[in-house]
Each structure stands twice: as C-alpha cells, then as structure tokens.
Amino acid sequence: MFPWFAFGHFIPYLHLSNKLAERGHGVSFIVPKGAQSKLQNLNHYPNLINFYPLLIPHVDGLPLGAETASDVPLPLHMHLAIALDQTQHQVETILTTLKPDFIFFDFSYWMPVLAHQFGTKAIFYSVVSSATLSFHMVPSKKIAKYSTNEELVQPPPGYPSLSVLLKPKEFEIAKVKILVEDQGTGTSLYFRITSSLKDCDAIALRTNHEVEGTYCTVVYCAFGSQTILQKNQFQELVLGFELSRQPFFVSLSAPDGCATIEEALPEGFEERVRGRGWVYGGWVPQTLMLEHKSVGCFVTHCGHGSMWESLLSNCQIVCVPYLLSDHIMSARLMVEELKVAVEVEREDNGWISKESLSHSIISVMDKDSEVAGLVKYNHAKLKEGWIGLDEDDDVV
Incomplete structure (x- = not known):
C-alpha cells in the first residue's frame, strides 16, 4: 500500500488492508514515519499488516517537519507531492526486499514503471467518488466545454448524469486545482491521475453499485470469432x-476487406470515444468479462455458447442475431419466451442502424426504464430457479 500522504487516503487504504488480511493476505503499508503511530490502532491484523516508515524529505516552501496533508495548507499540497516523489528511492529499496505481488497506489504516477521492474502489478486505487473520476479524469486534452451562459458545465462524452455536475464558477475553481503544476516539476494533479490510470495494470474504486453504479457500468459486446461483418455495417x-453515450468494450473481428480493426474504424471515432470506449480485435476471456461486476450489459450475437453465458451472468442482455437460424431462434427464446432480453430492430433489408442499437442499449441500461426493470426481474427469477442444480444438469 502506498497512498497519498493524507489521512483521508491512509484510512481507506488501511480498511482495504484489513479486508485483505482477513482473507489471510500479508500486507506491507508504506507510510510517513510520523503517521504510523496514529494509524496503529486501526490495524486489526498486526500479525499480517506491517508498516514500513518513510523519512519525508524537506521541500522548500513546506513547514519544517511536514509529512502529511494535515501539516500543510491546501495551496502547498503540490509541494508535498514533490516530497512524495522524492521518496521514490526509499520505496524502491522497500520493494527490492519485499517483491510484492501487487501494489496499490494513487498519486505516485511513477509507481507502475517501478512496480513492473520487480514483476509486481500496479493497481490504481481511488478513494474519491467514481463520479469525480469519470467527470474530471477522462484522458483528453480538454476536461469539459461550456459557455458562460450555461447554468451547468457540459459533461465529457459518456458521462451518465446531467445533474451530478459542477456550476461554471465551481468548475473554474476545481479546474485550477486539477491543472495546477508542482513548483519546479511541471507535474499537475491531472497528469498524475491520468498517467496512473493509463499505466497501471488495474483500476480499483472505493464505491458500490447501489451508490454509483451508473458511473461504473460498462457495455460489453462480442459477436464470436466466426462473425465477419461488412465494413459499412461494422x-x-x-x-x-x-x-x-455508455462506456463500452467491443470485441469484434476485423470486417471483410480490412486487415486490422484500426483501419476499419470511422474517421475521428477513436478520438471521440477515447477514455470511454474501446474496440478490440483480439481474443477475450468472455466468461471472466461477464462475471466482472463492472459489466452491466452484454450485446451478443446469440451463439448458443454466448446465450448460456449471458443467462448465467447478471448482465442486461441485448440480442443482435446474425442471420443464422440458431442465432435467431436463441434470440427469440430470450426475448419472446423468457423475456430476459431485448432484440435490436432491423430494417427490412436486414440493416442495423446506429440509432436502433443505441436505443436498445439505452432501453436496458436506464434504471428508470420499464423495459430494463422487466428483463432484469425475469433474468433474476430465471437464475433463482437454477440455484441448487447439480453439476451434471444440462444448464451447468
């Protein structure tokens, strides 16, 4: 554990440490020396959670002896960030001895590179709200656009709320804090976070689905390895x-006549969806994807294997059967008989428009939608009926 030098970060990291130790994992917690005594009483597993104290170097502009954000007024917090960066050699020495499997971090943007030198996975663990990350930390050149006549700042593409926003004056203040640079290093908080998000091996958020589900939900799409689309339909x-406007991960084969996914994408598409969506042409472990709690919707071609995997998941289901009889029949079964999914409407010539696909996705992802509530309820009831089945039963 290597959190930002603030008790609002130490404590959530220690809560996570306790949860990991509860499951038998050993945890090494790197912390400023003076903060250790204040955290010791929150360590519920001292036999498994060990503190590794750091000597915090003095940085010009900081009060003498300052170690944490509690010792420093807000305008000087970026000076404290410089001090954090100057502990890198101490951290490296600790990692050389420990060689941990994972390291959780947040503000130390240099951590992924350092961790990878030891074969360690670097996990960015955010203790701020998912709404904050998704609004401010989209890795684009501009955080948001708005005119001075608008009451609220316009959200970045894919942001799921029109009410959880900042007013222009609030945004200007927040933007200054986000973009302010460390004195002498040119490293802004915005750069620290976006670099960490980009370079880490995984992202962990301190939230839950009931509170911030709309800010963590991803739409996953896969049409199987044998479905080759025409370029215009792709x-x-x-x-x-x-x-x-939903975050998405799409796994498709390169369309007919194209050697790669990248050359088939519409002009400007990658730039417009960067930070929100990804189209991938390689193999994907679908069952693991569907088990992930952040995947809220599965757009499927309704191959028989995918049909069962979708039914065994907790995802909302959107059917796009690709003109094979078994795909069509599987879609009809899920949509008309079981009523656990919706099917994207085709035009008379078989064409699927972007509007039809978007409408179907939104219809199952909108928590206030009657359709979304119905298919989710029916899907849950169907799965409930499977509880207790033996491994030899057909559904398994």
Missing part, C-alpha cells in the same frame, strides 16, 4: 455504441 455498429 462502422454503423460502433457508431451505435458511441451514440449510446
């Missing part, structure tokens, strides 16, 4: 994901 589909 482009229309990915534009549908863009139009839905």
